[in-house]
Amino acid sequence: MISSIAELISDRIGTMPAGERRAAQTLIANYPLIGLKTVAEFSTAAGVSSPTILRFVARLGFQNYPEFQSALQDELAAQLQSPATRTLNPASSGGAVSPMLEATLDNMRETFRHLSERQLADIAATLAHRRGKTFLIGGRFTDPLARYMAAHLAIVQPDVHHLAGQEGIWRDRLIDMGKRDVLVIFDIRRYQDSLVRFAETAHQRGVHIVLFTDQWLSPIARFARHVIAGRTAVPSAWDSSAALFVVAETLIGAVTRQLETDGAKRIRELESLR
């Protein structure tokens, strides 16, 4: 049963030629407003010609463009009148996707439920402290999160370093770390010995450790000043780092806000350098 036009499109998008598929993709991406504009606007937005748009709507089964627009409008009208239908897409329930999504959303809510405003503010303040350097490192699967965070933090403040490469390389960087510095570690199961040893040494040197881990807590929690425990369970063969990712983004935003005055200047400078 096909109820919405969006479903109709995603149902047939596979059988469409390249140009019409572009049309379909842009419509889905800006659903449904692009479809309410003129053919010319739609076509330029999709990067194709007007006839391709018309062929696209014809393939969907509409006699002409106005009829297609009317259908979109009717759908919109129904949505606007009953907001409940928006939140739940009946077609997508039942499949293998929504359990994954639902679990992820639950993980995030749970993660943030155990995370107070104050904790986050403290960590953000720690990260925004410009006295010392900031180092970030992660495990096998979480190192990309460290990179992601480092890429953003490095823009709003100086002395942000992501520790990459072989173990020997970042172990040597310990010599640069001291009491005023912050080390952000991502470590979820299965916890990596190398990271634990690294954290221990850093801790002995007085480094301020911020740990992102799962709800079972990496052994590094012993040495950490701040611990963020994210939920990771999802119906998949893998654990999910999504909740930690969102916490990281939240902190990035908070740090940026705290460094607003200096950060803005820095961002402008960087822009001009590009």
Place this chain on the structure above:
Amino acid sequence: MISSIAELISDRIGTMPAGERRAAQTLIANYPLIGLKTVAEFSTAAGVSSPTILRFVARLGFQNYPEFQSALQDELAAQLQSPATRTLNPASSGGAVSPMLEATLDNMRETFRHLSERQLADIAATLAHRRGKTFLIGGRFTDPLARYMAAHLAIVQPDVHHLAGQEGIWRDRLIDMGKRDVLVIFDIRRYQDSLVRFAETAHQRGVHIVLFTDQWLSPIARFARHVIAGRTAVPSAWDSSAALFVVAETLIGAVTRQLETDGAKRIRELESLR
């Protein structure tokens, strides 16, 4: 301060003559969809003539009818993009954290709403196809997502490569890519020219491109066989990649499931190697 057109109308409805007032009332009653239809339809719905409708929109301060319609569409677009503002939850507001979380959760729901089960299955099948090689690459901030995905995919199947380092390095890898290969690209605003050029060349070589981008669609969408448009808007100085991250995790899970038999053997082998 007048923000929405509806407010503008209710502000001036008192000073309007009878005919225009009827126009105003019917617009409010079916807000805003009647305003997106033609002048003729609007006029018959309101029981007045077309010129009255035009005088009505002129009184609201618009130069012409299309301009009025554009304003309505922009307003609608803003509403549809951030459902949070519509179903504003007063209990959860207050701190700086929950708006961020709420927006992120909304982004994910919206992203998946525009993503059909079938599309994801198609993409998963593409990624699980073991005939060719899989390459992953990302932009300035999204490259960690590419790494994350690569780290997982590389475990369940061979020939998975993350393209890192300087532009020249991965440009040279193009020589290894052909029709049976898949290139996964992450590119959100501001889109990187180097990636676009890279994608174009890969496309010319017949490489199957899977694009992760934002709702405004990277220009790479032109060359992509599959496009995933994630919502990125959050109350922060940065765009959020969290929705794309979750889609990536979902795909990782789906691919792993598809390769279950072979993948499981592979995973055991890898375990024994550690």
Place this chain on the structure above:
DNA sequence: CAAAATACGTAACATACGATACAGCGCTCC
């Protein structure tokens, strides 16, 4: 009550929009 001003609709107009014919191009399949 009269006269003026405002409001409204009918009808003609011009523009811009959607539709279509056609040619070029790439792709696939002999």
Place this chain on the structure above:
DNA sequence: GGAGCGCTGTATCGTATGTTACGTATTTTG
């Protein structure tokens, strides 16, 4: 390698749409 097919863009056409001018109706004001 060649023939056929399908896809896509350019250019043209007809028309539906928004716009405007003008005459009539209605209200307002002295």
